[in-house]
Amino acid sequence: MNHPCVAIVGATGAVGVEMLLCLEQRNFPVGKLKLLASARSAGKRMKFRGEEVVVEELTHDSFGDVDIALFSAGGGISKEFAPSAAAAGAVVIDNSSAFRMDADVPLVVPEINGAEAKNPPRNIIANPNCTTIISLMALAPLHEAFGLRSIIASTYQAVSGSGAQGIIELEEQMKALANGQPVSLKVYPRQIAFNVIPQVDVFTDNGYTKEELKMLHEGRKIMGLDDLRVSCTCVRVPVFRSHSVSITAQFEKPVDVDAARAAYTGKPGVQVVDNPAEKEFPVPLDTTGKDDCLVGRIRKNLVFSNALDLWVVGDQVRKGAALNAVQIAEIL
Ligand SMILES: NC(=O)c1ccc[n+]([C@@H]2O[C@H](COP(=O)([O-])OP(=O)(O)OC[C@H]3O[C@@H](n4cnc5c(N)ncnc54)[C@H](OP(=O)(O)O)[C@@H]3O)[C@@H](O)[C@H]2O)c1
Known part of the structure; x- marks a missing residue:
């Protein structure tokens, strides 16, 4: 199987930057990487595995080739764009509180209930609150x-x-x-x-x-x-x-x-x-x-x-x- 195309929505933020680091440090098998943020950051360059990746502006059409979309740009952005990503076939892992309490969205800490992440019904999995x-x-x-x-x-x-x-x-x-x-x-x-x-x-x-x-x-x-x-x-x-x-x-x-x-x-x-x-x-x-x-x-x-x-x-x-x-x- 080809390595997945991974998108980070909110790549320039505190969590987005750390996501990039975690993907790199954990040797996550990234086929293609898409870094998405607001128009303010479009064109900015960020490093991943020694290569520069250009940040793109997030739009509803950003997800055509994406397999996994890591969202960390706030609840409003998740509510607006996560359904587009899921509809385009990506599995969304969302850091905001937008979907956490929805009955058909698994809320997962891998060490505790990791099995619930498999086959999410809406293609959305929620990351719980940090505390x-x-x-x-x-x-x-x-x-x-x-x-x-x-x-x-x-x-x-x-x-x-x-x-x-x-x-x-x-x-x-x-x-x-x-x-x-x-x-x-x-x-x-x-x-x-x-x-x-x-x-x-x-x-x-x-x-x-x-x-x-x-x-x-x-x-x-x-x-x-x-x-x-x-x-x-x-x-x-x-x-x-x-x-x-x-x-x-x-x-x-x-x-x-x-x-x-x-x-x-x-x-x-x-x-x-x-x-x-x-x-x-x-x-x-x-x-x-x-x-x-x-x-x-x-x-x-x-x-x-x-x-x-x-x-x-x-x-x-x-x-x-x-x-x-x-x-x-x-x-x-
Ligand atoms: N910080 C934490 O410890 C923590 C822990 C758990 C969960 N979270 C959650 O993670 C999410 C991000 O938090 P953060 O701390 O990383 O915030 P942050 O540092 O303020 O970063 C926000 C990110 O969202 C992007 N963004 C803002 N408006 C946008 C728009 N209209 N379109 C596209 N991208 C947009 C920003 O891009 P620009 O640079 O272009 O503005 C930036 O990349 C929030 O939902 C937060 O609740 C945070």
């Missing part, structure tokens, strides 16, 4: 061991989660403050430099943000747990890359810390780093540019029965987006 992927990478092995019932989580989300503009905003605010200048706000509702902001995405009627509810709805769908209960507070922090999540998880069965650590043995994509006495716990700088999520600070929760507290860190541009999408493409 949800990272949290579930830590929770799925514990679910196998003890049976997951509920999650209470607080997130510490990096600015690259808001794309290239989030990175620029933190850089510019840090420079302005260092020079005694006022900061300007474009991406975030409050100053992000030397601050934390308890808002990621927009607020909904029940006081939670959309991002916080993704952990609930997407978590249930991926884990196949309709009764999973989740309460989450999502916080933006002045970290460039890698999200961290503090999780209290309650289980059906009694828990044990040693058994919890052992549950990760042999599980791909997640490692335990948990020796606080030796200052060994995961921090965002440890996972930046890396594939694996790291779990530490595993302990018995002192409030709830059958509950564990843990801390998980993962590169959200990579495992939370680009790598997960390329892993789905590998299943295809």
Whole structure:
């Protein structure tokens, strides 16, 4: 069989650039590569396997020869263009939230429910929310061991989660403050430099943000747990890359810390780093540019029965987006 023609929609963005890197680093068998973005980027050149590829403007006719289309240009673009790609015969792997909760669109973390990526009914597969992927990478092995019932989580989300503009905003605010200048706000509702902001995405009627509810709805769908209960507070922090999540998880069965650590043995994509006495716990700088999520600070929760507290860190541009999408493409 010929190697597939792969398109990246949003190739010039934070996730698109990482997708290119993942395809290259993982030696994905790319026959032809199409890099698509807005008219602003048309003509720009990007490198893949030592060769320059020219970025083209995305149109509805971009997908005639495409077998796999990796979308990462935002929900609006996915809603408008993914159906054209699917109709042209490409399998779409979409990073936005546009189709995640559609019943006939698989929502896939390959290590957890990879089999669902096969034969997608609408030719569309959704990549889950980045924080949800990272949290579930830590929770799925514990679910196998003890049976997951509920999650209470607080997130510490990096600015690259808001794309290239989030990175620029933190850089510019840090420079302005260092020079005694006022900061300007474009991406975030409050100053992000030397601050934390308890808002990621927009607020909904029940006081939670959309991002916080993704952990609930997407978590249930991926884990196949309709009764999973989740309460989450999502916080933006002045970290460039890698999200961290503090999780209290309650289980059906009694828990044990040693058994919890052992549950990760042999599980791909997640490692335990948990020796606080030796200052060994995961921090965002440890996972930046890396594939694996790291779990530490595993302990018995002192409030709830059958509950564990843990801390998980993962590169959200990579495992939370680009790598997960390329892993789905590998299943295809
Ligand atoms: N960043 C993360 O950690 C992360 C994690 C998980 C999921 N995601 C999702 O991935 C998607 C992309 O995020 P990002 O962080 O990579 O954003 P980004 O850095 O802002 O990049 C956006 C990309 O979309 C392209 N684009 C914008 N408008 C377009 C248009 N009208 N036609 C064609 N292309 C257009 C941009 O092209 P130009 O350069 O030409 O403007 C750019 O390539 C979003 O849906 C986001 O929610 C992001």
